[in-house]
Amino acid sequence: MALIVQKYGGTSVGDAERIKRVAERIVAAVRAGDQVCVVVSAMGHSTDELVSLAAQVSEEPNPRELDMLLTSGERISMALLSMVISDLGYEAISLTGSQAGIVTDTTHGKARILEVKGDRVRQALAANKIAIVAGFQGVSTAYDVTTLGRGGSDTTAVALAAALGADRCEIYTDVDGVYTADPRIVPSARKLHAVSYEEMLEMAASGAGVLMLRSVEYARNHGVVLHVRSSFGYEDGTWIKEEDERMERAIISGVAHDISEAKVVIQNVPDTPGIAARVFRPLADEGFNIDMIVQNVSAEGRTDISFTMPTDDLRRAKPVLDEIAASVGAEGVARDPDIAKISLVGAGMKTHPGVAADMFDALSDAGINIEIISTSSIRVSCVIRAFEVERAVKAIHDRFKLTEESIIREQHPATATGQLRAINARET
Ligand code: ADP
Ligand code: ASP
Ligand code: MG
Numbered sequence: 561m562a563l564i565v566q567k568y569g570g571t572s573v574g575d576a577e578r579i580k581r582v583a584e585r586i587v588a589a590v591r592a593g594d595q596v597c598v599v600v601s602a603m604g605h606s607t608d609e610l611v612s613l614a615a616q617v618s619e620e621p622n623p624r625e626l627d628m629l630l631t632s633g634e635r636i637s638m639a640l641l642s643m644v645i646s647d648l649g650y651e652a653i654s655l656t657g658s659q660a661g662i663v664t665d666t667t668h669g670k671a672r673i674l675e676v677k678g679d680r681v682r683q684a685l686a687a688n689k690i691a692i693v694a695g696f697q698g699v700s701t702a703y704d705v706t707t708l709g710r711g712g713s714d715t716t717a718v719a720l721a722a723a724l725g726a727d728r729c730e731i732y733t734d735v736d737g738v739y740t741a742d743p744r745i746v747p748s749a750r751k752l753h754a755v756s757y758e759e760m761l762e763m764a765a766s767g768a769g770v771l772m773l774r775s776v777e778y779a780r781n782h783g784v785v786l787h788v789r790s791s792f793g794y795e796d797g798t799w800i801k802e803e804d805e806r807m808e809r810a811i812i813s814g815v816a817h818d819i820s821e822a823k824v825v826i827q828n829v830p831d832t833p834g835i836a837a838r839v840f841r842p843l844a845d846e847g848f849n850i851d852m853i854v855q856n857v858s859a860e861g862r863t864d865i866s867f868t869m870p871t872d873d874l875r876r877a878k879p880v881l882d883e884i885a886a887s888v889g890a891e892g893v894a895r896d897p898d899i900a901k902i903s904l905v906g907a908g909m910k911t912h913p914g915v916a917a918d919m920f921d922a923l924s925d926a927g928i929n930i931e932i933i934s935t936s937s938i939r940v941s942c943v944i945r946a947f948e949v950e951r952a953v954k955a956i957h958d959r960f961k962l963t964e965e966s967i968i969r970e971q972h973p974a975t976a977t978g979q980l981r982a983i984n985a986r987e988t
């Protein structure tokens with residue numbers, strides 16, 4: 561008998577019919593002899609609707625109350641799912657994040673899980689019940705209801721799988737796996753059979769919204785193997801796990817894009833020691849996530865400092881940025897939300913020079929201007945204009961022929977990574 565955690569996303573439980581179909585899937589697993597703990601998201605776009613409702617009554621909703629509101633979405637789906645399962649003749653119990661013992665810090669809106677107690681989940685499973693846990697939520701150390709950030713049900717599922725020592729963690733969604741690009745933008749994108757934690761972390765951090773970044777971090781830290789698959793079919797999806805030295809690896813895993821960030825430029829700053837610290841310390845202290853920092857070479861002792869940050873944070877960051885600009889003697893601050901970040905991710909980059917140059921070529925051939933570049937050992941990211949993002953994703957996907965399989969095979973089990981032979985589109 562295996563213990564499985566199954567997570568169903570918003571589209572998968574989008575209406576009454578879909579909830580019934582999900583219930584049948586869960587019951588089928590139980591009938592096959594498995595113990596099942598289910599994590600559900602709110603139905604369809606209901607979290608978005610609750611966010612917009614809050615915006616209609618308040619310019620800046622109180623964070624505690626916003627969390628109280630948003631967690632109601634998952635309560636609805638978990639209770640409905642539990643009712644259907646009972647009607648099918650199986651025992652189920654729905655539990656809020658707090659009842660499931662998901663303890664978080666006190667950061668409303670993006671709380672981090674500190675501990676998963678899981679007592680009531682274990683009791684339910686021991687009594688042969690199906691435990692249905694509300695995703696995306698927990699209870700803080702100050703006993704308030706918290707949410708884990710958008711897409712947070714993925715993290716709930718992984719955290720429960722780790723705490724329960726589950727045999728499998730299945731993420732059921734509206735696509736049948738992780739693709740080489742968002743299949744909504746590139747219909748010819750290819751489904752990846754297996755992706756390492758390292759690559760999935762870079763993909764998720766670069767905007768591939770199929771898994772929440774924190775869920776992948778949690779899975780890697782606790783060794784939880786993830787299987788991302790469709791809730792509408794039965795085919796195998798994508799496995800996310802530790803890189804296996806013997807497994808065939810893609811040079812490039814995929815292209816990800818992100819339109820949720822904005823570019824900020826602190827203009828004409830005196831280029832003196834300590835300036836970067838004076839710019840970024842106050843932003844860090846306020847908890848803003850800063851990415852892609854660029855400081856230009858100075859001309860006449862002055863320079864621009866550019867970086868990206870979530871567009872949603874721009875409003876809250878305004879007074880902090882204005883204060884920084886004044887204190888360092890900058891000319892001003894420019895904020896530009898109309899940008900996109902486009903990233904190419906692949907573990908094979910470590911051993912294949914020229915990937916970045918090919919990416920820049922693809923953008924240049926498409927007439928797309930690059931504003932900022934940043935790299936890690938397995939990722940190259942460029943900031944471009946937001947309106948060009950779909951064209952950019954397609955151009956890069958085409959240039960690297962990602963629709964075709966491109967794999968690295970080890971010549972001999974004993975050879976080092978430096979001697980890998982590339983069988984990819986660029987060599988054929
Ligand atoms: P859920 O509600 O099930 O959590 P999400 O909307 O959060 O579903 O995630 C699934 C969506 O992620 C897909 O519909 C797809 O458009 C998007 N997506 C973005 N990048 C990728 C990718 N590389 N592979 C698969 N899906 C992706
Ligand atoms: N319902 C939440 C959201 O829309 C959490 C989730 O679906 O994972 O972000
Ligand atoms: Mg999601």
